[in-house]
Amino acid sequence: MxxxxxxxxxxxxxxxxxxxxxxxxxxxxxLLLSGEALLxxxxxxxxxGLLIGYTGRGVxxxxxxxxxxxxxxxxxxxxxAVLLAGVGDTAVLIPLVALAAPPLLVAAVEGVRGTDPxxxxxxxxxxxxxxxxxxxxxxxxxxxTLLAGFRxxxxxxxxxxxVAAYVGLGGLxxxxxxxxxxxxxxxxxxxxxxxxLLAVGAQLFFTLLARFALPPGVRAQRxxx
Amino acid sequence: MITFEGAGKRHPxxxxxxxxxxxxxxxxxxxxxxxxxxxxKTTLLRMVNxxxxxxxxxxxxxxxxxxQLEPAKLRRGIGYVIQQAGLFPHRKVIDNIATVPxxxxxxxxEARARAAxxxxxxxxxxxxAKRYPFQLSGGQQQRVGVARALAADPPVLLMDEPFSAVDxxxxxxxxxxxxxxxxxxxxxxxxxxxxxxxxxxxxxxVVVLREHGRIxxxxxxxxxxxxxxxxxxxxxxxxxxxxxxxxxxxASAVALRPVGDGLRYGGWELALDDAGRxxxxxxxxxxxxxxxxxxxxxPETDTLRTALDAVVLSPAGxxxxxDGDGRATGTASRDAILAALTPTGATAVxxxxxxxxxxxxxxxxxxxxxxxxxxADAKTTVSTRKALAADGTGEAGTTDRVGGPEGSDGGR
Numbered sequence: 001m002x003x004x005x006x007x008x009x010x011x012x013x014x015x016x017x018x019x020x021x022x023x024x025x026x027x028x029x030x031l032l033l034s035g036e037a038l039l040x041x042x043x044x045x046x047x048x049g050l051l052i053g054y055t056g057r058g059v060x061x062x063x064x065x066x067x068x069x070x071x072x073x074x075x076x077x078x079x080x081a082v083l084l085a086g087v088g089d090t091a092v093l094i095p096l097v098a099l100a101a102p103p104l105l106v107a108a109v110e111g112v113r114g115t116d117p118x119x120x121x122x123x124x125x126x127x128x129x130x131x132x133x134x135x136x137x138x139x140x141x142x143x144x145t146l147l148a149g150f151r152x153x154x155x156x157x158x159x160x161x162x163v164a165a166y167v168g169l170g171g172l173x174x175x176x177x178x179x180x181x182x183x184x185x186x187x188x189x190x191x192x193x194x195x196x197l198l199a200v201g202a203q204l205f206f207t208l209l210a211r212f213a214l215p216p217g218v219r220a221q222r223x224x225x
Numbered sequence: 226m227i228t229f230e231g232a233g234k235r236h237p238x239x240x241x242x243x244x245x246x247x248x249x250x251x252x253x254x255x256x257x258x259x260x261x262x263x264x265x266k267t268t269l270l271r272m273v274n275x276x277x278x279x280x281x282x283x284x285x286x287x288x289x290x291x292x293q294l295e296p297a298k299l300r301r302g303i304g305y306v307i308q309q310a311g312l313f314p315h316r317k318v319i320d321n322i323a324t325v326p327x328x329x330x331x332x333x334x335e336a337r338a339r340a341a342x343x344x345x346x347x348x349x350x351x352x353x354a355k356r357y358p359f360q361l362s363g364g365q366q367q368r369v370g371v372a373r374a375l376a377a378d379p380p381v382l383l384m385d386e387p388f389s390a391v392d393x394x395x396x397x398x399x400x401x402x403x404x405x406x407x408x409x410x411x412x413x414x415x416x417x418x419x420x421x422x423x424x425x426x427x428x429x430x431v432v433v434l435r436e437h438g439r440i441x442x443x444x445x446x447x448x449x450x451x452x453x454x455x456x457x458x459x460x461x462x463x464x465x466x467x468x469x470x471x472x473x474x475x476a477s478a479v480a481l482r483p484v485g486d487g488l489r490y491g492g493w494e495l496a497l498d499d500a501g502r503x504x505x506x507x508x509x510x511x512x513x514x515x516x517x518x519x520x521x522x523x524p525e526t527d528t529l530r531t532a533l534d535a536v537v538l539s540p541a542g543x544x545x546x547x548d549g550d551g552r553a554t555g556t557a558s559r560d561a562i563l564a565a566l567t568p569t570g571a572t573a574v575x576x577x578x579x580x581x582x583x584x585x586x587x588x589x590x591x592x593x594x595x596x597x598x599x600x601a602d603a604k605t606t607v608s609t610r611k612a613l614a615a616d617g618t619g620e621a622g623t624t625d626r627v628g629g630p631e632g633s634d635g636g637r
Contacts, residue, residue: 119311122310122311125307126300126328127298217357
């Protein structure tokens with residue numbers, strides 16, 4: 001019963017209804033920060049991954065690197081980034097991008113490499129240029145794998161974006177850290193719950209996207225495998 | 226015309242795929258490259274559209290070295306069909322077919338109209354246009370592959386084992402369809418297969434290859450079957466090549482006995498229905514009026530092999546000639562069929578009767594199986610009849626034309 005009381009305290013507190021510490025504001029801060037990190041990670045990792053997957057050059061290096069990158073301690077990276085770039089968005093974005101890029105990179109590489117070699121051969125054979133094969137054939141074929149990569153990256157980034165509060169920035173991490181600091185556990189629990197809800201929501205969003213937004217041919221092909 | 230001039234391919238690791246081949250692929254004809262796997266036939270085919278670059282010699286397309294042409298542009302002017310069809314899974318059938326027109330910058334509407342035309346040409350229903358490749362059977366996918374290759378009306382068609390991945394019945398239908406298309410379109414076709422049966426069926430010219438792309442024999446199918454260059458080629462052609470050669474010759478060569486001249490052959494009489502369609506053979510010596518199945522052939526479209534098959538299947542030893550509606554237009558006795566089996570160019574052995582079996586055998590050069598068939602004497606009726614019918618049905622699957630032009634490959 002304690003739990004429910006805490007939650008109702010959290011959601012009914014006037015500060016959480018409006019103003020800079022309001023739930024709406026914190027959630028939007030959190031989502032903006034996560035979105036920004038994902039955008040940079042995608043711009044960096046997807047084109048590189050598509051190219052590596054298409055040429056088949058450097059696949060081993062990428063896989064090894066991506067595995068190693070997963071072992072990076074985010075909190076340590078944040079500290080390092082603050083030391084290098086000072087307190088600010090950049091200090092948080094660097095570790096978040098480092099977190100999101102590896103799954104995206106691996107997804108892009110594997111997606112392109114998963115294209116049916118007969119389809120690629122036929123595409124070349126009927127006169128598509130390399131960029132056309134990559135864009136018109138490999139990219140649509142890798143859409144399901146890419147989406148799965150985005151799902152993983154998004155969930156991780158949303159869950160981890162709480163570290164922004166650690167260096168004094170906004171987002172849902174504020175509730176968690178402030179709640180702990182002031183021993184207002186209702187705030188901590190409320191903040192944590194919101195993070196979980198966002199992460200689960202993102203997971204659901206990508207699952208639905210994969211189910212309904214992919215071209216039917218690609219979807220069926222995946223199911224068949 | 227495609228010309229190979231000493232075209233060879235040596236892999237970077239030193240292994241030789243093709244030693245250096247000289248070959249002319251004549252315009253408007255089907256040339257089949259056939260040989261065991263690893264003989265370099267696919268490598269040779271891929272040299273034409275620069276999917277493989279020769280390491281020696283060159284390949285000319287109507288006198289122009291293909292190495293001088295920009296690969297993507299060259300390929301858009303050459304139809305390309307591969308074994309697994311290689312259709313784009315995310316595109317509807319209609320857009321798959323229109324791929325090359327799109328690449329050539331056609332207006333979208335125009336390209337789709339052309340694609341719809343081709344869909345019909347390859348014998349697929351119009352509603353197939355909106356489907357995705359995974360919703361089609363293997364045979365239907367292959368038809369779409371052929372349609373895609375023909376979309377921009379290229380003069381040259383490269384086909385790399387296009388029908389190898391489908392079951393024999395569907396394959397026969399696709400082969401039939403290709404021959405029909407070719408009789409309308411007259412493309413320069415280079416066709417690769419490991420199936421000698423397919424090679425002699427489709428080729429105007431058949432090139433039998435050995436390892437490293439060496440030519441073992443280059444001939445038209447009839448010559449290939451009757452006079453293989455050496456034991457190796459003969460072995461590759463397999464047994465019954467004389468009998469199979471009959472599948473290349475039209476049944477119209479058989480002299481028919483008109484229906485009006487009577488339907489009795491010895492103890493047998495052919496029964497017709499009111500429309501003139503055969504119902505069966507009646508044994509006049511038997512007490513019961515039991516009907517025995519009457520096997521027939523269509524002189525206009527069938528081959529001598531089908532006619533011979535019909536004779537073998539018939540209890541009376543007589544094949545019934547049928548018109549398009551299944552009406553009997555005449556009958557052909559065993560003797561009449563045997564007379565037509567005599568190879569073209571030679572005069573028929575005089576007074577062929579049942580006893581002349583041996584002489585006609587040697588002329589046609591048939592194998593032991595055919596001997597058994599020809600020795601089926603009218604006197605030995607009942608007992609041999611069953612054995613022969615069993616033989617005959619075994620053969621029928623491979624010889625008979627299966628699948629209509631409407632593309633009855635079955636559903637999904």
